Ligand SMILES: NC(=O)c1ccc[n+]([C@@H]2O[C@H](COP(=O)([O-])OP(=O)(O)OC[C@H]3O[C@@H](n4cnc5c(N)ncnc54)[C@H](O)[C@@H]3O)[C@@H](O)[C@H]2O)c1
């Protein structure tokens with residue numbers, strides 16, 4: 001039997017290559033290739049092991065005719081086009097915990113370096129200037145640290161900051177009050193965090209919700225003299241606004257390990273007083289690199305040699321026997337989870353997953369895992385069907401699985417209900433024909449739709465003329481409607497419209513739709 005071939009295309013601890021060979025794979029190590037060089041060779045490989053430097057774009061995936069698995073030795077997978085990899089049947093795995101401690105320690109190192117201006121003091125001292133009176137630092141003891149994102153890394157940063165006798169306030173929509181107590185942090189909204197924090201540190205993935213979370217406007221709401229650390233992802237902070245606020249003195253210091261464009265070789269921030277930076281070194285310790293290299297090689301070799309799936313971001317972990325029966329349910333469950341995740345506002349602390357008819361005869365765990373992965377994918381890069389239940393538990397989300405023996409209108413049904421601050425919200429779906437997932441109810445309104453691609457969800461008053469108005473608006477903006485689904489609570493009451501469209505809906509079109517007569521809510525969705 002020919003051995004699976006793996007390419008390691010980023011700098012990786014040598015343990016990775018050793019493990020691949022020991023587990024029956026052939027391995028080539030070629031860090032630093034250009035995209036064209038990678039494109040020219042990728043067709044030979046069954047596996048691609050990467051860190052953040054290799055960009056796995058559509059172009060690369062199109063050339064990757066034999067590729068079966070991409071393994072990220074680390075956490076962030078924003079350098080991989082996961083939807084396209086999924087469409088090509090390529091499994092994408094990461095190592096969600098291997099570098100968390102190391103990255104949290106880097107954030108704390110940058111925080112302390114900011115407090116005492118260590119890099120500038122070091123440079124001037126080594127120039128022979130002995131600048132003793134030029135540097136007056138601040139103590140961190142008793143100061144308030146604002147944590148944006150309290151997942152794996154954020155939680156570790158919180159524990160270290162508490163050890164430094166700081167007070168920690170945290171903003172994270174998935175942080176439950178119980179988990180906040182367990183971490184010893186005060187859960188706050190973003191406005192409160194901005195107003196109260198002496199130091200702010202970011203630990204979220206880069207998503208549509210977090211992009212530019214420290215925007216010019218939000219930076220303007222921070223406390224004068226605030227110090228900011230970003231060890232998560234470039235793009236979370238408006239770099240131009242940060243530069244202006246550092247120059248004006250409103251921001252007393254900023255430390256970036258990550259930049260909007262990387263490698264960052266020419267940033268306007270360079271040379272700004274009280275600005276320090278590192279070249280995406282968050283995960284760069286011997287310990288973390290050994291952890292992620294060993295783990296990624298073990299996971300990838302297991303998949304290539306035995307078919308075992310661990311920490312996949314786009315595939316459930318299933319045994320060979322269950323797989324064919326559960327497969328269509330996984331797609332349905334993930335879509336339902338994603339739908340409630342996109343539609344529910346506020347904190348989610350309770351979720352119930354009900355199965356009836358044929359669905360009740362199957363194992364509930366994979367379906368629950370898929371619902372939770374869909375739900376939390378909005379908030380975390382590293383969530384998958386395997387770790388989603390664990391993450392939900394860690395975050396104090398109460399997950400209930402309910403099995404009904406009865407068969408209702410549909411021969412099989414999965415219902416997902418989340419408890420939000422605004423009350424219970426429930427969506428349900430079934431399988432049609434040869435297992436095609438279909439939404440059949442949304443927040444109490446019967447509606448039938450495929451959840452696919454870009455969609456638009458509208459709640460409006462049930463009155464004549466509305467469908468024409470929304471059709472005209474989308475048409476005027478060059479947006480083609482693919483499918484059109486209607487439902488209503490009762491005649492003349494609340495109506496629901498779910499459209500599939502051929503492109504993402506721009507914000508200004510959403511605003512125009514919100515302004516149409518009779519509209520109560522408009523939300524673009526993506527599946
Ligand atoms: N600098 C580095 O070298 C380095 C190393 C490792 C990880 N990272 C990055 O650090 C980030 C955090 O990693 P992690 O392992 O802690 O991820 P995680 O998934 O465990 O935690 C992310 C947290 O962000 C929260 N979140 C999501 N959307 C939010 C929003 N809109 N507002 C506030 N909070 C929100 C989530 O609920 C979650 O708790 C990721 O972007 C990862 O890629 C950087």
Ligand SMILES: O=C(O)[C@H](O)COP(=O)(O)O
Pocket residue numbers: 051052053073074075076077099280281282283284
């Ligand atoms: O998401 C991650 O794991 C970090 O950003 C680390 O990236 P790196 O492996 O390129 O250092």
